[in-house]
Amino acid sequence: MDALLTALLAPLGYDFMLRALLVSSLVGAVCAVLSCFITLKGWSLMGDAISHAVLPGVVLAYLMNLPFVVGAFASGLISVSAIGFIQSRSRVKEDTVIGVVFTALFSLGLVMISRVSSDVHLSHILFGDVLGISQDELWQTVIAGAAALAAILILRRDLLLYVFDPTHARSIGLNTGFLYAALLVILALTIVSALQTVGVILVVAMLITPGATAYLLTDRFSRMMGLAVATGVLSSLLGTYASYFLDGATGACIVLTQSVLFGLAFLFAPKHGQLARRRQQRLEREAELQG
């Protein structure tokens, strides 16, 4: 029994583990807050696009010896501008344009990696490496995440109104063009902050799954935010902890935990879960048969 406890507590004895737990839960919280807006706005694909499109920026930043967040952020903004530019000047549908642009930039990034020094660890960029995060990368992550979080919290109510009813937002004098751009910039910033933890490919899960899970659990936005943050942070802690025993793939462990929580909500959510809906339908049928 004691041996088991010692084994379970062992990860907490390492500095790198504590650091990883701290970073991943911060990232989990920031992504979860934003995920409420992204899922309600229907921007999942946009999140996926920006996260893939940051790759060439990360490689360039490495080559030019710049902080990776700078390259990633610039690359993300370029992808968003390219999507907007092409969409407004062609008849191609938005999701198609998004698909074309992000796969192009992602491929460019892959080619760049294969042509430059092998010091850039492809798998670390693609899948994250929070257990091996350096002091420098940690600070970059914290600053990007804190900036994104501050921006969301300040603009929270206007963003919510914009997502819910842009026509009304405009009618009462809000600058909807600014809010649209702000949401995109915050999205790019959040993605950048999550790169070290889960990597380019899985970032999108952090940006939608907590929001989707919380949406199944409540009909109020403020509660949705709270629940999303709770599931996001819990997943980050459990996933990081589990990855110690599984020896790596921390990002995947975090995302898998989020997915399990989503699955549980899908089945057992008190009002919108499968079981509750079935029960509700049965009751309605019976009531109709009776009366």
Place this chain on the structure above:
Amino acid sequence: MSAPALDVQGVSVAYGGGRLALRNATLTLQPGRICGLVGMNGAGKSTLFKTIMGFLPPLRGQVQVFGQPVRQAQKAGMIAYVPQTEDVDWDFPVSVRDVVTMGRQGRMGLLRRPSAADREAVQAALARVTMTDFAERQIGELSGGQRKRAFLARALAQDARLLLLDEPFGGVDVGTSEDITGLLRDLARGGRSVLVSTHDLGALETFCDDVALIEGRTVLTAGPTAQTLTAENLALTFGGRSPLHHPARTPARPTEVR
């Protein structure tokens, strides 16, 4: 003389394809008056609303609200707009109270936290449309008429000087319809100006000070209800196919059978 509540001068707008959606439309609304906007489906009523709100940029002409450009008036919270159908996600996690509170958002501070005055205004607006009991419902749980009331309450909470209501009577029961008419009269008595589009010709005289007739993507004629709502004008507006003839006057002659 003070500036009119709404001044639309010779406005033309086009949709993307280049087809004119509104042609040289002119309309003036004085403060404290209710103007009924009448015309067939597709005549350009909703387009006129969207143009006034600046959602469709005019090719020619200009729109002013209390002597100011529309965008400026919007920023000052002067215009409340209730579209014909609310283009929102009804599963959105907001309550009726949340939605009505959004009417006040333009005037809240940096962080948009509702003040005590905001909460009171929301409460009063909910009471005015008899939706107090439904305040905590998620918006998707409302019936069609209740949804209309909720969004009307949002416009009331905004406390705007000019209200633009596109077909508020569409798809609501007689009781709600009468409630809305009474509400509009109260607003006008309080000095508010209202532009309201409707199909219900019969009720126009009971609550509209002015009437504007829309046909062929322009304002055919506008003026005080009694002078404007003539059989002749109605025949022009509805092309002799008026679904509801005017009870007080000679109905337009039925068209010949060909």
